[in-house]
Amino acid sequence: MIDISELLAAMQTGLLAPWADRLPEQVAKGLDTRRYGDIPKWQHALEQLPDVHPSQIDLNAAYIQVGAEHDVNEDTRKEIETVFRQLHPWRKGPYNLFGIHIETEWRSDWKWDRVKNHIEPLHGRTVMDVGCGNGYHCWRIAGEGAERVIGIDPTPLFVIQFLALKHFIGQIPVDVLPLGIDDVPPQLAAFDTVFSMGVLYHRRSPLDHILQLRDCLKPGGELVLETLIVEGDDSEVLMPEDRYASMANVWFIPSTALLVRWLKRCGLQDVRVVDVTPTTTEEQHSTDWMRFHSLREFLDPDDPTKTIEGYPAPVRCVVVANRT
Numbered sequence: 001m002i003d004i005s006e007l008l009a010a011m012q013t014g015l016l017a018p019w020a021d022r023l024p025e026q027v028a029k030g031l032d033t034r035r036y037g038d039i040p041k042w043q044h045a046l047e048q049l050p051d052v053h054p055s056q057i058d059l060n061a062a063y064i065q066v067g068a069e070h071d072v073n074e075d076t077r078k079e080i081e082t083v084f085r086q087l088h089p090w091r092k093g094p095y096n097l098f099g100i101h102i103e104t105e106w107r108s109d110w111k112w113d114r115v116k117n118h119i120e121p122l123h124g125r126t127v128m129d130v131g132c133g134n135g136y137h138c139w140r141i142a143g144e145g146a147e148r149v150i151g152i153d154p155t156p157l158f159v160i161q162f163l164a165l166k167h168f169i170g171q172i173p174v175d176v177l178p179l180g181i182d183d184v185p186p187q188l189a190a191f192d193t194v195f196s197m198g199v200l201y202h203r204r205s206p207l208d209h210i211l212q213l214r215d216c217l218k219p220g221g222e223l224v225l226e227t228l229i230v231e232g233d234d235s236e237v238l239m240p241e242d243r244y245a246s247m248a249n250v251w252f253i254p255s256t257a258l259l260v261r262w263l264k265r266c267g268l269q270d271v272r273v274v275d276v277t278p279t280t281t282e283e284q285h286s287t288d289w290m291r292f293h294s295l296r297e298f299l300d301p302d303d304p305t306k307t308i309e310g311y312p313a314p315v316r317c318v319v320v321a322n323r324t
Contacts, residue, residue: 001043002027002163007175010148015190015218016126022185023177030178031156042160045086049167050076052098057169059143062094062109064136066168069099087161089290092133095165105290107283108136111197111226115318118274120222122146125192128184128216131199134161135176141195142174151176152183181212191216197226198316201250210266217323223268228253229276229317234261238311245298245307245314256317268321279314 004027011020033039054067072080081100084090093104123145129138132151135158141149153159153176162176181199194216196209203209213223228250230238234257244250254262256273263271284295295314300306305313 001031001039001046002159002178004175004177006171006173007150010173015188019185019188019190026179026183027177030154030183031159036156039156039160042087042157045083046160046164046167048079048083049164050079052076052080052168054098054168059139061096063096063101064093064139065096066165067098072098084164085289087157087164089292090134090161090287091158091290092136093289095136097165097168103287103289104136105284105287105294108133109140110283111316112137112140114275114277115197115224115226116140116144118272118318118320119224120193122193126190127193127195128152128191129195129197130181130213131196131202132158132176134158135165135174137195137197138162138174138176139165139169141193142172146193147173149174152179152181154178154180181209184212184216186212187215189215189218191221192218193222193224195224197224197318200225200227201244201253204251206252206254207262207266210262210268214266214268214323219323221323223263223321223323224318225263225321226316226318227259229256229259229315230312231255232257234258240309240311243309244311245295245309246293247298256319259317259319263319263321267324269324271319271321273317273319275318277316279316 008020055071056068058065077098090102090104092106092108093102095102122141124147126148127141127146129151132138132153135151138149138151156178159176159178194213196213200206230253232255236255238253240250260271281296286294300308
């Protein structure tokens with residue numbers, strides 16, 4: 001289902017080599033049908049995709065552009081849309097695929113716009129995106145000229161969504177693998193830039209996550225971290241009693257000042273908060289391509305400044321730092 005031969009060949013020399021030997025086994029485990037029973041259904045959907053060569057690809061567009069409407073006839077367009085709808089829900093995007101507008105739950109382009117002007121130029125860099133979903137930001141990173149982009153996400157559906165897109169985008173050096181950060185060899189020190197956006201609050205040990213991210217970076221490499229935050233001083237942290245905005249796996253939401261302290265304690269330097277933005281129901285919402293409940297249903301209907309559990313409504317910040 002997933003061909004990583006080109007990636008493995010590229011990894012044989014250089015700093016990624018220590019990962020190459022174990023990667024095939026990790027990928028096979030991440031897509032094991034004994035663990036994830038829907039994989040054969042999704043694989044069958046992938047096999048129905050027609051061979052169409054897009055006349056244009058624009059990875060820098062807000063709606064990542066793959067092909068034009070005139071590249072396919074109406075029947076072929078319906079075939080493509082049918083396959084992509086079988087891979088519901090679409091969380092990260094949006095995409096424009098041969099005139100099919102995939103309106104995802106998240107306007108991930110808005111997050112990208114908040115990040116891109118505050119980081120080192122990505123041209124020629126080796127980049128990892130942790131918790132990348134279907135790879136929207138991986139494509140945007142490639143559009144900025146990165147030499148190699150590796151996204152990791154343990155959710156098989158998101159990996160298969162990426163493969164459906166790559167079927168048309170073709171063989172550019174972008175891969176999304178069915179792995180988590182724990183699968184990356186310790187002390188790898190192989191990446192110029194590492195992104196972790198929307199992951200930290202899902203980790204039981206946020207400091208260990210920061211240390212893992214740090215250890216993926218080359219000396220001098222750049223970490224781009226986005227996470228939920230709360231107001232308060234450098235000792236303020238919210239640990240939800242149970243759920244936060246209907247999410248069961250939220251552990252620690254720090255203040256920005258405490259987040260900066262965490263990064264510094266983990267040995268990162270030049271730590272700077274580059275953006276703080278409340279999440280709105282325009283940025284995160286249900287769509288025809290993600291028909292489940294979303295942020296609107298997760299907020300108090302009488303007071304949208306609070307979640308339905310009574311906690312402060314989501315605010316996210318972006319912090320950028322460097323490894324020594």
